[in-house]
Amino acid sequence: MGTQIKDVVIKPDAPNTLLLEKHADYIAAYGSKKDDYEYTLSEYLRMSGIYWGLTVMDLMSQLQRMNRDEIIDFIQASQHECGGISASVGHDPHLLYTLSAVQILTLYDSVKSIDVDKVVEYVQGLQQEDGSFAGDKWGEIDTRFSFCAVATLALLGRLDAVDVDKAVQFVLSCMNFDGGFGCRPGSESHAGQIYCCTGFLSITGQLHQVNADLLGWWLCERQLPSGGLNGRPEKLPDVCYSWWVLAALKIIGRIQWIDKAKLRRFILACQDEETGGFADRPGDMVDPFHTLFGIAGLSLLGEEQVKTVDPVFCMPEEVLQRIGLHTDLLT
Amino acid sequence: MHGRVKVKTTAQQEEEKRKEREKKLKVYLTVRDAIFKKRTNSELDEEALQLTQQLLASNPDFATLWNYRREILLHLETVKEDEEMQKLYEAELLFIESCLKVNPKSYGSWHHRGWVSSRLPRPDWKRELSLCDRCLSLDDRNFHCWDYRRLVVKASKVSVEQELQFTDRLIGSNFSNYSSWHYRSTLLPLLHPQPASDPESACQKHTRPTASPQTHGHRVCEEQLLKEYELVQNAVFTDPNDQSAWFYYRWLLGRAEREELISCVYVSREGERVAVAFSKPVNVVNLMLVLDGQPQQVEWRSVHPQFRHSPVWLCELPPSSISDINNEHNLTVHWTEKHTHRDCALYTGRMESWCRESATDQELFRSELSVEKTSVLQSELQSCTQLLELEPQNKWCLLTIILLMRALDPLGHEKETLTHFQTLKEVDPMRSSYYSDLCSKFMIENTILKMEYAEVRVFSLSDKNLSTLCHLDQLLLVTHINLCSNQLVKLPLQFTMLHCLEVLEADDNAIENLEGLYHLPKLEEVSLKNNQISKIADLSPLATCPKLTRLDLRGNPVTQADDVWAELAELLPSLTELLL
Ligand SMILES: [Zn+2]
Numbered sequence: 078m079g080t081q082i083k084d085v086v087i088k089p090d091a092p093n094t095l096l097l098e099k100h101a102d103y104i105a106a107y108g109s110k111k112d113d114y115e116y117t118l119s120e121y122l123r124m125s126g127i128y129w130g131l132t133v134m135d136l137m138s139q140l141q142r143m144n145r146d147e148i149i150d151f152i153q154a155s156q157h158e159c160g161g162i163s164a165s166v167g168h169d170p171h172l173l174y175t176l177s178a179v180q181i182l183t184l185y186d187s188v189k190s191i192d193v194d195k196v197v198e199y200v201q202g203l204q205q206e207d208g209s210f211a212g213d214k215w216g217e218i219d220t221r222f223s224f225c226a227v228a229t230l231a232l233l234g235r236l237d238a239v240d241v242d243k244a245v246q247f248v249l250s251c252m253n254f255d256g257g258f259g260c261r262p263g264s265e266s267h268a269g270q271i272y273c274c275t276g277f278l279s280i281t282g283q284l285h286q287v288n289a290d291l292l293g294w295w296l297c298e299r300q301l302p303s304g305g306l307n308g309r310p311e312k313l314p315d316v317c318y319s320w321w322v323l324a325a326l327k328i329i330g331r332i333q334w335i336d337k338a339k340l341r342r343f344i345l346a347c348q349d350e351e352t353g354g355f356a357d358r359p360g361d362m363v364d365p366f367h368t369l370f371g372i373a374g375l376s377l378l379g380e381e382q383v384k385t386v387d388p389v390f391c392m393p394e395e396v397l398q399r400i401g402l403h404t405d406l407l408t
Numbered sequence: 409m410h411g412r413v414k415v416k417t418t419a420q421q422e423e424e425k426r427k428e429r430e431k432k433l434k435v436y437l438t439v440r441d442a443i444f445k446k447r448t449n450s451e452l453d454e455e456a457l458q459l460t461q462q463l464l465a466s467n468p469d470f471a472t473l474w475n476y477r478r479e480i481l482l483h484l485e486t487v488k489e490d491e492e493m494q495k496l497y498e499a500e501l502l503f504i505e506s507c508l509k510v511n512p513k514s515y516g517s518w519h520h521r522g523w524v525s526s527r528l529p530r531p532d533w534k535r536e537l538s539l540c541d542r543c544l545s546l547d548d549r550n551f552h553c554w555d556y557r558r559l560v561v562k563a564s565k566v567s568v569e570q571e572l573q574f575t576d577r578l579i580g581s582n583f584s585n586y587s588s589w590h591y592r593s594t595l596l597p598l599l600h601p602q603p604a605s606d607p608e609s610a611c612q613k614h615t616r617p618t619a620s621p622q623t624h625g626h627r628v629c630e631e632q633l634l635k636e637y638e639l640v641q642n643a644v645f646t647d648p649n650d651q652s653a654w655f656y657y658r659w660l661l662g663r664a665e666r667e668e669l670i671s672c673v674y675v676s677r678e679g680e681r682v683a684v685a686f687s688k689p690v691n692v693v694n695l696m697l698v699l700d701g702q703p704q705q706v707e708w709r710s711v712h713p714q715f716r717h718s719p720v721w722l723c724e725l726p727p728s729s730i731s732d733i734n735n736e737h738n739l740t741v742h743w744t745e746k747h748t749h750r751d752c753a754l755y756t757g758r759m760e761s762w763c764r765e766s767a768t769d770q771e772l773f774r775s776e777l778s779v780e781k782t783s784v785l786q787s788e789l790q791s792c793t794q795l796l797e798l799e800p801q802n803k804w805c806l807l808t809i810i811l812l813m814r815a816l817d818p819l820g821h822e823k824e825t826l827t828h829f830q831t832l833k834e835v836d837p838m839r840s841s842y843y844s845d846l847c848s849k850f851m852i853e854n855t856i857l858k859m860e861y862a863e864v865r866v867f868s869l870s871d872k873n874l875s876t877l878c879h880l881d882q883l884l885l886v887t888h889i890n891l892c893s894n895q896l897v898k899l900p901l902q903f904t905m906l907h908c909l910e911v912l913e914a915d916d917n918a919i920e921n922l923e924g925l926y927h928l929p930k931l932e933e934v935s936l937k938n939n940q941i942s943k944i945a946d947l948s949p950l951a952t953c954p955k956l957t958r959l960d961l962r963g964n965p966v967t968q969a970d971d972v973w974a975e976l977a978e979l980l981p982s983l984t985e986l987l988l
Contacts, residue, residue, distance in 0.1 A: 114429040117436060121470045167444045168472040215475060217519045254593035254659040263558050265551050265590045285689040285717040290849070291658075297842050298651065310586040310651050311549070315410070334842040349414070362412040405716075408900050 084301040091346035099353030101139040123165040124174035133369040160195030172225040208243030224273035256292030268308035272321035275328040276389040293331035304339030320370035327388040330407035452483035468514040533564030583643040586652040600632040654804040672764035673752040680725040689717040694744040711904040719881035720905040803836045844875040899924040938963035960987040
């Protein structure tokens with residue numbers, strides 16, 4: 078009946094230095110294989126894919142290698158009548174991709190190239206009676222969407238467009254016995270969701286409502302002997318969870334509770350020395366998603382070769398300073 | 409994107425794969441374009457259902473296709489009879505089930521299933537519940553399925569008792585199931601709420617909807633708590649390294665939330681200042697101050713501009729309202745929003761006065777179990793101590809023992825607690841900073857308790873390996889603080905809550921940041937020997953403390969800076985004694 082700890086073993090020959098140039102080349106080349114089958118299959122999340130790629134390039138000071146004009150045209154073409162933005166042309170608008178698009182435009186300092194008022198209207202329209210947000214008009218409710226909504230509005234400087242008090246009440250109603258948060262009231266705690274909810278509470282100035290010591294304990298218990306972090310008890314470690322757990326710990330002022338050196342070792346071991354990029358775990362296939370969260374995680378751990386990342390918006394801190402957005406963190 | 413192992417391939421295999429993918433891509437694009445074209449032409453027919461099915465079967469995250477299917481189904485509802493729709497929706501459920509078999513973690517499939525269930529003319533919730541059973545038997549941690557189960561349970565009014573029995577079954581077959589323990593934590597407060605008005609009364613069964621188990625003040629009645637302790641004991645004795653049961657146990661042992669109230673009102677003739685402390689961080693919107701029967705126009709501010717929510721708020725009274733020492737004054741602070749207030753009398757001949765709630769350790773820091781049930785905690789402690797004898801390295805057991813000891817008698821168990829913390833750091837070095845911070849917190853709580861019992865305004869906690877400072881809102885009235893020989897790296901912003909502080913001793917730490925020494929109106933002496941202050945700029949917060957006369961910086965890197973005397977004289981002109 079006893080359970081063994083699920084974990085990975087880091088081989089002695091795994092990469093242990095940061096291969097920045099390889100990663101930049103990997104991301105720069107990623108968008109050029111547009112006729113690739115796998116690439117086409119991921120069209121339903123293209124806008125987020127672009128955000129991951131651009132953000133990691135910006136963190137590595139390589140943003141200039143990406144095609145700015147093409148990307149802005151693409152975003153303009155993806156904004157719908159209702160104001161919402163879709164993952165790609167021909168797809169339906171959704172809060173997930175609306176946030177990604179606004180993040181991209183913020184990186185490029187050009188939110189004005191879309192109809193901002195319409196975006197605000199779209200977000201506003203998705204708030205429900207109980208304060209929660211639907212992801213789109215089909216009504217799926219999730220605290221991820223609460224985060225998307227307030228993050229989008231905060232980047233546009235329009236947080237006052239929604240009922241923030243009610244939104245806060247909803248997110249707090251998703252708090253669990255372990256201090257964490259789930260998708261909806263009653264849902265189990267999950268590191269991705271905890272990141273969204275602590276980020277949400279930071280943006281709305283309500284971090285004091287978090288039981289930081291209890292939640293911080295749960296989060297630091299995500300670290301496994303390999304040094305990697307998992308997203309829930311009894312799960313395998315993963316670079317993306319490493320980011321979500323780490324960012325949440327940073328937001329609640331408890332980042333010192335994990336073993337930074339061991340986590341750094343794990344993240345570095347997830348690099349692919351041949352192709353560049355990061356995988357979820359050592360030896361797996363790389364992708365832009367884990368590449369961003371690998372680099373962003375290293376930034377939070379104090380890596381000086383990349384820019385400082387903001388733990389709430391997962392964007393370079395300097396970009397947020399540029400638009401005068403100050404992130405609330407617990408001390 | 410997850411768990412795809414990279415495999416080495418030959419050039420020939422690579423070429424074959426490339427061709428295969430090219431073929432697949434062609435088919436995929438043809439179908440996708442056909443679908444988009446039909447949708448642009450508003451064709452809401454069964455052919456479109458066929459086409460979208462083709463793509464969703466292998467790519468269920470293509471959310472737009474689910475949306476299109478819903479549009480089609482909603483349209484068909486307007487032209488078809490209920491019986492036909494029932495069949496169509498049942499077919500849809502079968503299709504979703506096949507998608508879930510391929511990808512049981514697709515948000516889109518699960519959401520669509522919920523949607524279809526809500527449209528079905530005659531829903532079959534039993535079938536849905538058994539689908540959840542099957543799915544959870546394959547992966548008992550699939551949170552999508554758990555969430556869908558909660559939806560089904562709600563829609564079909566399955567009783568809380570039945571669901572609790574379901575978790576009994578799952579936990580019985582495998583203790584190590586965090587999802588089931590989590591589910592219990594949400595069910596128990598519904599089934600056995602502790603009546604808010606009368607904490608001593610017996611368990612009452614009713615299903616008042618409540619907030620989450622964390623935010624909801626007090627949660628489970630004692631009778632049920634005792635049963636839960638037994639279940640947890642079973643689990644941890646079976647597999648002492650399984651974290652699920654231990655997390656649950658910690659929740660059971662958790663303390664009640666403190667009531668929101670004004671815990672202290674402090675008034676000083678000097679500066680004609682009022683400080684108000686609350687039991688929790690608040691953002692004071694409606695705080696009314698009445699002086700000798702007259703409401704006052706005052707401006708409240710938190711102790712630091714960075715705190716929008718703070719447990720301590722300050723204001724100045726209008727000039728000359730209380731400065732004459734020959735006058736007696738009565739002050740009342742009303743917290744209108746919470747319908748509560750606190751009075752404070754300032755007598756003649758006195759420079760300051762305060763009125764506060766005499767908080768006991770029970771209220772401040774201890775477990776919520778009533779004192780009568782100390783025997784229960786005692787027996788829990790005994791069980792855990794037994795387990796520790798079998799498993800002397802078990803970190804979960806060690807930590808739980810510490811918590812139980814604190815719930816029982818924090819001061820009496822202080823020495824053992826410290827020993828256990830030491831062991832914890834050795835057996836679980838990855839989390840040693842967590843244990844250090846938690847131990848610091850408990851040491852601070854103990855010191856506050858001792859200070860309360862001694863009725864003094866001196867807080868002394870030196871040479872205790874303190875790595876962090878907390879509960880500083882409890883130190884509003886403290887005049888002397890001694891934190892020497894610890895491992896502090898900063899005096900955090902919360903330090904600004906020590907509004908009465910006159911003397912600070914924090915020698916022999918690793919302090920490099922003094923941001924909390926900000927606008928402390930009474931601070932006169934600061935000793936920071938042998939710390940890590942390296943720049944003059946790091947000392948700038950001190951410039952906001954008007955009464956500072958003595959500063960000892962010996963043994964800090966900053967003393968090596970050029971022109972340090974001159975620069976400090978300029979920065980801190982009130983100093984009469986500077987030691988470098
Ligand atoms: Zn991942």
